[in-house]
Amino acid sequence: MSRQTFHTDNAPAAIGAYSQAVRAGDTVYLSGSIPLVPSTMELVSDDVRKQVVQVFDNLEAVCLAAGGSFDQVVKLTVFLTDLTDFPIVNEVMEERFSKPFPARAAIGVASLPRNVAVEVEGVMFLG
Numbered sequence: 001m002s003r004q005t006f007h008t009d010n011a012p013a014a015i016g017a018y019s020q021a022v023r024a025g026d027t028v029y030l031s032g033s034i035p036l037v038p039s040t041m042e043l044v045s046d047d048v049r050k051q052v053v054q055v056f057d058n059l060e061a062v063c064l065a066a067g068g069s070f071d072q073v074v075k076l077t078v079f080l081t082d083l084t085d086f087p088i089v090n091e092v093m094e095e096r097f098s099k100p101f102p103a104r105a106a107i108g109v110a111s112l113p114r115n116v117a118v119e120v121e122g123v124m125f126l127g
Contacts, residue, residue, distance in 0.1 A: 008065035011058040012036040015113065020062045026127030028066045032079070032119045033058040034112060048085045048117045052092045055120050060096070068124045070097050075123040076104045083108040085117060 005019040022029050035044045035051035044054040063069055078089055112119050
């Protein structure tokens with residue numbers, strides 16, 4: 001099976017040894033995205049809702065660079081430093097995704113890179 005990696009300047013550059021996304025067959029694995037503004041690599045805001053929106057902006061840019069869209073995302077994993085912020089994730093997902101919604105897991109974590117409140121990774125199916 002061939003493997004292809006993707007990069008877009010419309011999402012934050014990788015901070016470390018990983019790709020923004022990797023396609024294997026008809027499946028694209030989207031690396032975890034945090035709420036950095038791509039042009040500055042700085043945190044969008046301390047406001048959690050703005051962070052969640054920025055994360056989904058970043059993920060959507062990577063989906064587009066990989067030849068897909070949010071309609072093809074089948075699985076998301078959401079990491080939150082405070083699970084009481086989970087309703088905000090639901091609100092933003094309802095604004096950004098169409099039914100049927102992707103499968104999803106939410107995990108509470110002690111900390112995330114750059115001390116952000118949220119990180120999201122996903123899987124997109126292009127088949």
